[in-house]
Amino acid sequence: MTDKVGVFLCKCSDNIAARVDIEQLSAELKLEEDVAFVKSHELLCAGHGQEFFEEALKNSDISRVVVAACSPKDHESTFQKCMNHVGKNKFLMQMANIREQCTWVTSENDNAYAKAKALTRAAIRRVKLHEQLVEKEIDCHTEVVVIGGGIAGVESALLASGDGRKVTILEKSPSLGGMVTKLEEAAPNMECAPCMVSPRLSLIDENDNINVITNCDIEEIAGYLGNFEIKVKKRARMVDADACIGCDECIQACPVEVSSAYDYGMSSRKAVDVLFPGCFPNCAVVDTSVCLKTTGGECNACVEACPMEAMDFSQTDEIEVLRCGAVILSTGAEQFDPVELSQYAFDANALENDIYTYSQFARLTSNHGPTGGSVVKQNGEAPKRIAFVHCVGREQLGYCSGSCCEAAFGLGLAAMSGDETTSVVHFVSDVMCGGELGSMLLERVNQKNRTRTVDSDAMWSKVMSGLGSGVQEITQPSFMVRVDNINEVSVTTDNGVSAVRYSVAGKSYGIAADMVVLVTGTQPSKTSTELMRMLDLAATRGGFAAADHPILRPASSSLDGVFLAGSVMGGKNISESIISAKASAGGALSKLVPGRKLSLKSIVAYADEELCSACELCVQVCPYSAAKIDVNRNISVINEVLCQGCGTCVATCPSGAVTARHFTDAQLDAEISEVLHG
């Protein structure tokens, strides 16, 4: 085996040869001391060209090759494959781009010749210094863990388990389904939400490859593609999940009643309860923070009531450690809390005054909500006019959440399906409810609202006081009012009737409404934020989990192996959530194939422990958190799974301790000096 270099010059028909005298170049390069042979060809990338290339290498003992031809973007992989075919290391091949960078852009033939020669000589000098890199493979886990059991989590788990792969869903609350379970009808086409969700949950139940852990918290999560470790705390349920049949005897017996967070404080629940009727798993759970027995009191009511002897107060929290190859983060988002803004009168008396957030209002439309699905005021009467104020919190959050308009118009339509005298008015600035279905929804709200006439005189007289002068009253608005500035819309309340104040074309108006719904923006959930912190994921400006690339890789997080599904990325409607869920599952499936190892990038960086002073600069600049200080050895260690080979750490290290494979200082120096020569 000689260390000399075999050089191939491609004429690229006439694309190169018309400008550069290939025979002369070949003759000149043959004289170089590092060169074993120079061979030229008409069209090296063509089938016969590749055969020529492979034949020449088979019959020679050289290991290093230079191909002076087109751009490596076109054919580097072609010639790398040829290298592989003849049993040579593909990293010992370097291309000189004498077409795009030379013959196509240089006017004088002499100049093109000189440049082509310099580029080829630079490639020769460089390839002499190339290392025989190996393409490493490591074992990996192919299991997938889905964090968050809302609709996005459920859908990604169903798809990811499709090929028989083991999937675990981790859910904080006692049951799966998430926000969608709180709705009766889902916008834009107002389909029955429970009818969509229940069969999906049944599929999860029937699927032996999907393991569901509810009522749990994630204590720790770390790792990288192929190799994550998750420490889960399973909170004691105090109910034997295998024995419980969800009959609700314990719930009837329990003497403790507390406000229901699921219903946003609009109903009460017991200390032992199910999240909602028909939930999955349909199993009771004890809230140990309010249960008499677990807070030191005397009570045995549920234990006595349960026909299945399922109550089990000997349970304690348990820790389980899961290992998986990919994580799908579908932990959802939260709603902006309008309490922060005084302009909406969303104070302690808000409910009493019939002022709701739209999440609360959605519960009023749900058959298992606090009013059994009828949209009525707190006094039980049907509302005459419901005012929806859009964009609540948009200014504070700094972005349009994108999904609230559609949901709010859906609620507007749902609200009118009850009492014949109920009308709606939406206060908006921009309307984010597009597409065919969105437009149809708007039209439906409009049509339905036109059938309603509101005799608001009675209401109006009550709110006149306190509106201030110069405010014109509006009694019969259209279903949607575009206001001058949505951030200045305000709500006042008087004698149980509210007034919404706004301006259009510079004029102030006021309208009476006996129910006000605040359409609040979407903000990152605390759970998501905490998980993002633990995984060191990049965030958007608003604090949501950022896509690795918003256009090209919209369901990948900044950490390879962690995928994003649903509104953990920011407000999404149900179908968008499901699309991202499926994209996430697809990402996990294609990255981790059972029985196959994970191939690593060869062009990565490594730190020399002799030279490293543990200054941490590489840790700070690495866009992939691949460089970490090993505290025991006090040196930087670059994780070769995480490293993407950008070389930024190399340029940053003050000690010259980091080397980027295939782009070493020596290789670049050689290339630089030769490329400038001649």
Place this chain on the structure above:
Amino acid sequence: MAEVKLLTFVCNWCSYGGADQAGGLKIEYPSGVRLVKVMCSGRVDPQLILQGFRKGADGVLVLGCHPGDCHYKSGNYSAQKRMLLLEPLLAQFGIESDRFQLNWVSAGEGERFGKVVNEMYNKVAALGPLKLTDSAVKEETA
């Protein structure tokens, strides 16, 4: 104008593609423009640039993806920050600051690539060939 050499570092993802596109569009530029590929503009450190000047470059151009578009998310920002360190070094070696530039060219900007290299080349050509005076630089060249 004198013949000069403009050493141009291009990142693998955007500006190399921009140069390829300029080639495809047959946009002419002087043959003294010589490209060296790195994976990301973040790989280019001041030493590499000085090395270029020592080895015969009359000007050095570093091209990366546009801010926000770096294939590695933030490599070009690191490059940008680091270039602040370069200025005093250049001054120390008596290299006019006009002989160096950091710029952005995307893979779809063949025209822009041509414009940027031509303009930079002309600027360097107007300054003429670089005469390194500092002996330290020359020593290292040896």
